[in-house]
Amino acid sequence: MSLVERITTSADAKVWYDNIPIESLYTVGIAGEKFFRAIKDRGVIMGSVCPSCNLTYLPPMMYCERCLAELEEWVEVGTKGTVHTYTVVGVSLEGEPLEQPEILALIKVEGAHGGLVHRLGEVKPEDVEIGMPVEAVFKPKKGREGSILDIEHFKPV
Amino acid sequence: MAMRKVAVVGAGMTKFMRRAQETGRELAFQASRMALDSCEMTLDDIDAVALGTAPDAFDGLHMKGEYLSDGAGAWHKPYMRCYVGGGTGVFAAIQGWYHVASGLFDTCLVVCEEKMSSCMPHPQGAFLTIFDHTTERALKPNLIWIFALEMNRYMTMHGIEKKDIALVAVKNKRNALDHPCAQLAANITVEDVLNSEVLAWPVQRLDISPTSDGAVAIVMAAEHVAKRITDKPAWVRGVGWSLDTAYWTSRDLYYPKYVEYAARMAYDMAGITEPRKEIHVVEPYDPFDYKELHHLEGLLLADKGDAPRLTAEGVTARDGNMPVCPSGGMLGVGNPIAAAGLMKISEIFWQLRGEAGKRQVPGQPKTGLAQSWGDLMQVGCVMILGV
Numbered sequence A: 001m002s003l004v005e006r007i008t009t010s011a012d013a014k015v016w017y018d019n020i021p022i023e024s025l026y027t028v029g030i031a032g033e034k035f036f037r038a039i040k041d042r043g044v045i046m047g048s049v050c051p052s053c054n055l056t057y058l059p060p061m062m063y064c065e066r067c068l069a070e071l072e073e074w075v076e077v078g079t080k081g082t083v084h085t086y087t088v089v090g091v092s093l094e095g096e097p098l099e100q101p102e103i104l105a106l107i108k109v110e111g112a113h114g115g116l117v118h119r120l121g122e123v124k125p126e127d128v129e130i131g132m133p134v135e136a137v138f139k140p141k142k143g144r145e146g147s148i149l150d151i152e153h154f155k156p157v
Numbered sequence B: 001m002a003m004r005k006v007a008v009v010g011a012g013m014t015k016f017m018r019r020a021q022e023t024g025r026e027l028a029f030q031a032s033r034m035a036l037d038s039c040e041m042t043l044d045d046i047d048a049v050a051l052g053t054a055p056d057a058f059d060g061l062h063m064k065g066e067y068l069s070d071g072a073g074a075w076h077k078p079y080m081r082c083y084v085g086g087g088t089g090v091f092a093a094i095q096g097w098y099h100v101a102s103g104l105f106d107t108c109l110v111v112c113e114e115k116m117s118s119c120m121p122h123p124q125g126a127f128l129t130i131f132d133h134t135t136e137r138a139l140k141p142n143l144i145w146i147f148a149l150e151m152n153r154y155m156t157m158h159g160i161e162k163k164d165i166a167l168v169a170v171k172n173k174r175n176a177l178d179h180p181c182a183q184l185a186a187n188i189t190v191e192d193v194l195n196s197e198v199l200a201w202p203v204q205r206l207d208i209s210p211t212s213d214g215a216v217a218i219v220m221a222a223e224h225v226a227k228r229i230t231d232k233p234a235w236v237r238g239v240g241w242s243l244d245t246a247y248w249t250s251r252d253l254y255y256p257k258y259v260e261y262a263a264r265m266a267y268d269m270a271g272i273t274e275p276r277k278e279i280h281v282v283e284p285y286d287p288f289d290y291k292e293l294h295h296l297e298g299l300l301l302a303d304k305g306d307a308p309r310l311t312a313e314g315v316t317a318r319d320g321n322m323p324v325c326p327s328g329g330m331l332g333v334g335n336p337i338a339a340a341g342l343m344k345i346s347e348i349f350w351q352l353r354g355e356a357g358k359r360q361v362p363g364q365p366k367t368g369l370a371q372s373w374g375d376l377m378q379v380g381c382v383m384i385l386g387v
């Protein structure tokens, strides 16, 4: 007979709680510096271009994953895109029901390879459609921190 | 068992540094790009990718193998990540070797990356959980603590003094002055080591390598490809690896038996019967100064307890009879865990090709050995290269 069958509550066994005591300090990296600086200072979204593979990376990469070239060419990809797919989130990470359901979408920008995952705002869940054109809404400039949340959400165009 | 001949044909490495601005994948990219450029190869020429990197917790990313894959050139390629703690760097190269030796692939890019600066307040927080959580963790063990136990045992069994061991830190940090990627190169004295802060007796501040960020990559190729790429392939003559019990309290600690087993496996494969004559340059794993000595003995390159004498007599100096850590080792170049092990293979590669610049050992070495060590002080990994 295994322990699992005999002990029905964990209090009957010797158990304890502990954690791995670390925090992480992340850098945005070489490509990330340019990407987030453009969002923070100029309210624009940049991609990096591999001319040999004819790809524009979004989010931008420092290198092309297909040919391992270092990418030197950067372009503004605009702030508009289309909803490639979306979901309406009903419960929080902790499993609690959300008062205000959150719409998360994968937004593709024309001409760019990849896309951004972000929230949709200024729209009701029932009005969202795949293929819908949307546009980035930035925080006011003085509130921006160089984070992906400097984009408040995307809204229907 | 028919194994194909495999060579290292290219190598590249980033600077080792305290805190890199680059993300881990950007570091992996930089090393991979340099390795490919060093042998004028493109990503199209690479059949498979082997990646080595230490705990996910260091970079604060789970599925770190997946995260690093594109920077390591693994897009749409057979890809494999390995991890055996500090032993990872040489172990990853061994994986690259059998990817090619087996006949499965003609070329393999081997990439090792570590970004330890992400881990706050210190990577020791992650190391805490490598110990047994029922019998040891409550005592708050850290790596320095168990290495102190091992170092004390080694010193006491052989009557070795701290000043004899400190010579290794002095030598390696000085050698690193000639390494363009070094993080902790310095001219220090034995007194500096002996006067540095005691962390856990007998381990003092200057006995230890730093925590680092960095990446290293090498290109491995089968014989017919290697000969087309370069007229100076560094052939893999032997590999070996061995794991001791995880029940580490059952080991004696004064001697790394598992390193000896790994070395014997590699020597047998290479047909080496007199390693002290046949190995011309050595890069043993040196995260602590005593570990270089400990490992030289495990590698059968010194009698038990005799490695300090070889150091004191200059045998292991860059211009000595058996140069040890001419790169500057981890004590001088730095210790981004997995990348540090692969740095050792790269150093042997450059030394055998006569491309080590100011670090070049005299006498045109023909055979060199790199070794790494890790897990819970229990794994030994060895690779022997020859030209």
Ligand SMILES: [Zn+2]
Binding pocket: A050, A051, A052, A053, A054, A064, A065, A066, A067, A068, A069
């Ligand atoms: Zn490309």
